[in-house]
Amino acid sequence: MTYTAKFRVWRGDDTGGGLVDFAVEVNEGEVVLDIIHRLQATQAPDLAVRWNCKAGKCGSCSAEVNGLPRLMCMTRMNTFAEDEVVTVTPLRTFPVIRDLVTNVSFNYIKARQIPAFAPPAGVAPGDYRMQQVDVQRSQEFRKCIECFLCQNTCHVIRDHEENKEAFAGPRMFIRLAELDMHPLDSKDRKVEAQEDHGLGMCNITKCCTEVCPEHIKITDNAIIPMKERVVDVKYDPLRWLGSKIGKRPGL
């Protein structure tokens, strides 16, 4: 069961770096993060990596394994051939800090720009009433573990630094969708998604959905419904007229 694997790990910092080769022991049932930890313990004690729960629940150990955005703790070694070189590199969309650790502050800044849940007026704590079928839609998006793999893979910003200013990214779109579909949120989120967070820049290639370790249907269940309703609100002439004469503010 035990064999020696060939690992190639990116090492360096914001001034530069490159791939470093390692030969390292692998045991039955192990995941890529185990191997990175073995490298730390035996060959490279200062190898920088983020991790916490090691069970796919915290979203800390995001990296690119053989070019694919993955959680290292959920990538089993038996998905690779024993003689295959396993290449581990940091997330490409965010600036490198050191080795496999990147600066993900972009995501926290964007999160801060989304207005928070707006509680319904006049409903006291303890009096919130919602049906399971209604909360379920938002609950899907609240499964998000903020691993930022969707943000990393999204081609709108992956190789286009210039788009980062205007584009909040898939993680933030599911946050907006979650609030929009929250049965008791008292704000309208659709126009805001389009005008302030760059929803229109997404051309639904579904790359984000493919890499989501929580299997959230980001494109189908969040982005597309939001886009459809934006069209409804912004471009339907009757609704436009309604909103202008004050009969139907927002939606």
Added chain:
Amino acid sequence: MSQIERHSYDVIVIGAGGAGLRAAIEARSRGLRTAIVCKSLFGKAHTVMAEGGIAAAMGNVNSNDNWQVHFRDTMRGGKFLNNYRMAELHAKEAPQRVWELETYGALFDRTKDGKISQRNFGGHEYPRLAHVGDRTGLELIRTLQQKVVSLQQEDFAATGDYESHLKVFAECSITDLLLDEASGAPRIAGAFGYWRETGEFIVFEAPAVILATGGIGKSFKVTSNSWEYTGDGHALAARSGSRLINMEFVQFHPTGMVWPPSVKGILVTESVRGDGGVLTNSEGRRFMFDYIPDVFKKQYATTEEEADRWYTDPDNNKRPPELLPRDEVARAINSEVKAGRGSPHGGVFLDVSKRLPAETIKAKLPSMYHQFKELAGVDITAEPMEVGPTCHYVMGGVEVDPDSTAAVGVAGLFAAGEVAGGMHGSNRLGGNSLSDLLVFGHRAGLGAADYLQGIAGSRPSVTPQMVATAEQTALQPFHNEGGENPYTIHAELQQTMNDLVGIIRNGAELAEAIARLDSFKERVRAVKVTGGRAFNPGWHLALDLPNLLLVSEALARAALMREESRGGHTRDDFPGMDNQWRQVNLVCRAEGDGIAVEKQPIPVIPSELLGLFEVSELEKYFTSAELAGLSTGGAQ
């Protein structure tokens, strides 16, 4: 030294899990300029690992539930060693704290009439745990994280700066508390730490510090805890002159994964049992029926038929013994494995596949389904899981004033959540942790606000000498010559604790553990790190080692002194519970380079609270002298 980054705040919250964030929200809401300092990214704290739910007697599913019943369950679970006042405040305030989360945007699973749904859990008489599938901890952390952001948005609207009143210092580790001892008694002046990213130092000046650093699981080899759980808050408090209580009580969660080796210890939620999962041994026997202790005989079913009826008719049947408190279940699994009736990989079987339809399992236990499928190649809707005990939680922690969470012995120091001791006595019930975080996180914020009001103009000051000493200590591992690699020392420390201070203990092994821990002191002092200061995990671990060693010693020494078995402390040389020992807390203080332990009487439970129990039950825990004054019991 003049280049060290400095900040001045009213209160520093160390830790950004449930307790830390709730404390920070309260402190900021009371007008305090608040800093949250955490070792990981914002939103990654260990709270995300909590699965089952938040215990709060809202009575949404069974209207017989109320704070008195919750209080009773909590005291029973802790074998009456709990600080009664903490258990009382906790049971009374938990519902408000949960309802408040909905106003922050939390979305719990619902009952048919639209209220927050509540699920059954070990030791809880009624369905009591507010939950979101089996990812309740994630919901809690995200909700609190988003509330912090919403307060920052309010501050931005008012001041033009998101961080004017509440700032998160993420990936920043605190290595020392700075104390002003000018007046004789120590009081908090600030905290010293380093940025993980750059390795640069940072000094906080603040008259109040709230510890919310979680637990100590990383002193054990098999644990459900992440790397962050290195006992930082426990050690910071002890080194500052505060005290730790109940350190001998460690919760080994009965169901951790046992295979493959790399995931050994990862948690399998108790909800699996609450929702119908049963434990069997290699002979196919539901062995928990063989392990119902006398004190619980009245509350648990003794036949499989009755146990099975309980899931659909809980009012007329007793609950299955799979739902005994965690300490009982963990010991039972341990005994079955020792008796040679374990599963192939050294655990027992936990099976929900024969009890619920596949779709229900996927809906109720989505992350368990996912976890086993992806990490072990096991489909829990079709086959049993293999599970065994894993170090999960420490009941012991900083001795605090129950109402304000103020740490005993150091003015301006507060502690909430797992790092505080007393609330759970000798054993914590599942679901009582998330509620603990909220109730005492909230109280810590209030406590700090009251403290600041009290000291008004007389703020303590940070001296250059304090900072210089802290800096020197933190850099020492780079200067050491010939010492060992921190990973080696850590692995051996974990092995020692697992082998000698684990789930079943005895005097000889504990004495051996203490001797070995003593030999670790020099090794930890001499630890050698290589590389630079920027994001160097080896250095980070080297700075965590003294904390791990301190809590390990406190644990081993208290465990050796307590000559009985109770909750999360089992001595095979003293297998019985001893009612004399119930009256005693063991208090650990830092002394020299080690830990001194002494006995301290536990607070006397007032008769109106004792009156919630039947005398026949109290007789199992209390001495006759203690009960002499109690006139009538059985208020129920």
